[in-house]
Amino acid sequence: MQKRHLIPLVYILFLLLPIYWLVAMSFKTTNEILSGFSLFPQTFTLANYRTIFTDPTWYWGYINSILYVSLNTVISVVVALPAAYAFSRYRFLGDKHLFFWLLTNRMAPAAVFALPFFQLYSAVGLFDTHIAVALAHCLFNIPLAVWILEGFMGGVPKELDETAYVDGYSFPRFFTTIFLPTIKAGVGVTAFFCFMFSWVELLLAKTLTAVYAKPIAATMTKTASSAGYELGLLAAAGTLTIIPGAIVIWFVRNYIAKGFALGRV
Amino acid sequence: MTIELENVTKRVGAVTHIKPVTLTLKPGQFNVLLGETGAGKTSLIKLMAGLDPAASGTIRMNGKDVTHLSTQKRNISLVHQFFVNYPHMSVFDNIASPLKVAGMARSEIEGRVEQAAKLLQLTPMLKRRPQELSGGQQQRTALARAIVKESQAVFLDEPLANLDYKLREELRDQLPDLFAGRGAVVIYATSEPEEALMLGGRTALMQDGQVVQFGPTAGIYRRPGSLAAAQVFSNPPINTAPITKRGSRAHMGSAISWELTGAAADLRDGDYTVAVRPNYVLPVRDRGADVPMTGTVLVTELSGSESSAHFSLPGGSWVSLSPGVHPYEVGRDHQFFMDASRCFYFAPDGALAA
Numbered sequence: 001m002q003k004r005h006l007i008p009l010v011y012i013l014f015l016l017l018p019i020y021w022l023v024a025m026s027f028k029t030t031n032e033i034l035s036g037f038s039l040f041p042q043t044f045t046l047a048n049y050r051t052i053f054t055d056p057t058w059y060w061g062y063i064n065s066i067l068y069v070s071l072n073t074v075i076s077v078v079v080a081l082p083a084a085y086a087f088s089r090y091r092f093l094g095d096k097h098l099f100f101w102l103l104t105n106r107m108a109p110a111a112v113f114a115l116p117f118f119q120l121y122s123a124v125g126l127f128d129t130h131i132a133v134a135l136a137h138c139l140f141n142i143p144l145a146v147w148i149l150e151g152f153m154g155g156v157p158k159e160l161d162e163t164a165y166v167d168g169y170s171f172p173r174f175f176t177t178i179f180l181p182t183i184k185a186g187v188g189v190t191a192f193f194c195f196m197f198s199w200v201e202l203l204l205a206k207t208l209t210a211v212y213a214k215p216i217a218a219t220m221t222k223t224a225s226s227a228g229y230e231l232g233l234l235a236a237a238g239t240l241t242i243i244p245g246a247i248v249i250w251f252v253r254n255y256i257a258k259g260f261a262l263g264r265v
Numbered sequence: 266m267t268i269e270l271e272n273v274t275k276r277v278g279a280v281t282h283i284k285p286v287t288l289t290l291k292p293g294q295f296n297v298l299l300g301e302t303g304a305g306k307t308s309l310i311k312l313m314a315g316l317d318p319a320a321s322g323t324i325r326m327n328g329k330d331v332t333h334l335s336t337q338k339r340n341i342s343l344v345h346q347f348f349v350n351y352p353h354m355s356v357f358d359n360i361a362s363p364l365k366v367a368g369m370a371r372s373e374i375e376g377r378v379e380q381a382a383k384l385l386q387l388t389p390m391l392k393r394r395p396q397e398l399s400g401g402q403q404q405r406t407a408l409a410r411a412i413v414k415e416s417q418a419v420f421l422d423e424p425l426a427n428l429d430y431k432l433r434e435e436l437r438d439q440l441p442d443l444f445a446g447r448g449a450v451v452i453y454a455t456s457e458p459e460e461a462l463m464l465g466g467r468t469a470l471m472q473d474g475q476v477v478q479f480g481p482t483a484g485i486y487r488r489p490g491s492l493a494a495a496q497v498f499s500n501p502p503i504n505t506a507p508i509t510k511r512g513s514r515a516h517m518g519s520a521i522s523w524e525l526t527g528a529a530a531d532l533r534d535g536d537y538t539v540a541v542r543p544n545y546v547l548p549v550r551d552r553g554a555d556v557p558m559t560g561t562v563l564v565t566e567l568s569g570s571e572s573s574a575h576f577s578l579p580g581g582s583w584v585s586l587s588p589g590v591h592p593y594e595v596g597r598d599h600q601f602f603m604d605a606s607r608c609f610y611f612a613p614d615g616a617l618a619a
Contacts, residue, residue, distance in 0.1 A: 162336075181353040184353075
């Protein structure tokens with residue numbers, strides 16, 4: 001093996017080590033995990049996964065998470081598309097300031113908004129619903145979505161719009177049948193980032209839910225405290241939590257490179 | 266079908282992009298908009314296409330006021346300088362798109378697209394995506410989309426500028442045939458005087474957002490109405506210098522003078538600007554070029570069969586463009602000869618005097 005392969009290999013090994021450890025743990029019993037150091041599961045068990053897929057408090061955690069994350073992704077992209085189009089195509093008073101202001105929404109830590117959201121949603125009866133979490137996450141994801149989409153739309157020449165109008169396309173028809181397909185890579189990248197941010201965000205999701213819309217990450221932390229240390233179960237839950245992200249990354253991997261090239265991701 | 270512009274202007278903020286333009290464009294021959302980059306050709310096209318609103322004035326198509334009519338309702342075609350096609354559609358769907366939007370029957374669309382594709386040699390590429398085509402083929406796709414529908418007006422905004430030399434010539438030869446026999450008004454913007462001359466028809470010379478002259482292309486070339494028109498319609502740039510007319514002679518500085526003939530001889534004595542195309546300033550006494558002038562050679566260019574030399578005169582820097590190869594030495598004085606019968610004389614206000 002050549003020397004130059006060594007450093008990336010070591011790097012990747014270090015990156016994958018915690019993931020490997022998590023996956024290995026999920027196939028071990030809790031006793032084995034606590035008893036000492038072992039590289040492979042000594043007594044291979046699927047019991048942890050079985051618990052998750054049969055116990056509603058566990059699998060509903062996943063369903064809840066996927067529900068509000070999907071909801072948030074759809075809302076973010078749909079709301080951001082017209083906004084990004086306006087920013088990329090029109091000059092209006094204060095457009096640059098508005099664009100920057102949108103981004104500043106991402107600069108405040110989520111904890112700042114937890115209390116006002118909790119109070120507001122409790123007052124209007126949104127507390128512990130999927131839409132509550134989805135809307136709260138829009139606070140971070142819509143600015144991000146506008147930012148990314150604007151980059152992709154800016155790469156489409158204005159002449160394309162003009163050509164379509166000359167051909168007779170009305171604006172809605174142009175936007176849906178010509179413009180959207182043209183920037184579909186951008187829409188994919190945007191959806192991916194909205195999905196990821198919403199998927200990993202824990203603080204707001206935990207604060208705004210109690211029972212019916214509780215996310216998987218909240219279920220995991222609760223289990224750790226009440227039912228003793230069920231480490232194997234937690235590891236299995238953790239492994240399952242990684243999977244949706246990995247799947248989404250697989251689908252948009254080619255577009256992500258494009259996004260990086262545009263300097264917006 | 267005619268397009269009439271009446272005192273049409275365009276402003277962006279406080280900046281005037283198009284000063285009042287009044288023009289009547291007719292079908293049958295090319296209407297060329299000739300001007301340098303930034304002269305307002307594209308702005309004027311966008312006004313006529315309805316892509317930008319006019320600040321004032323009236324635009325009429327076929328006598329009907331369309332000033333406030335949307336682009337979609339004007340029934341026009343437009344080809345941009347950059348190759349603009351719908352990237353996610355096949356070439357067939359690209360060409361068919363204006364017909365589909367108009368709600369034409371599938372069978373008729375197919376016939377028309379195939380005909381347009383045949384005219385532009387795109388038949389083998391119909392199933393491909395625009396990005397898989399060469400630049401010339403992409404622009405031919407855009408042209409096919411422009412001719413496939415029966416539009417009232419076709420705007421070609423420097424459609425050949427981004428093509429290489431060979432393709433440009435090929436397409437330019439083909440262009441007049443594509444639009445022959447249609448009732449559409451064809452408007453062709455270009456920054457190259459040669460292109461305007463080759464396309465013929467009528468030319469509107471544009472400078473600083475204004476149409477400085479409009480008329481038959483060859484006529485304008487032979488007799489530019491103003492100094493601005495002469496400057497726009499010359500490549501390399503036309504030579505100009507201030508002169509003084511005294512009696513029957515014109516004097517440029519103290520060293521150069523010549524006998525005036527024709528209408529120029531009847532001018533009142535006074536100050537004028539002389540303009541002469543570079544191909545009438547030669548390094549040898551030949552073909553009517555007999556007014557000697559000596560200048561210091563600044564730059565020389567050799568392009569195979571033609572030599573050009575920039576040299577300094579009291580009135581500014583001049584260019585000589587001559588057939589054949591001539592040995593110039595940069596920095597040395599050289600004698601050139603001007604054909605005085607080819608000179609234009611402009612009054613101080615820029616209008617053609619003789």
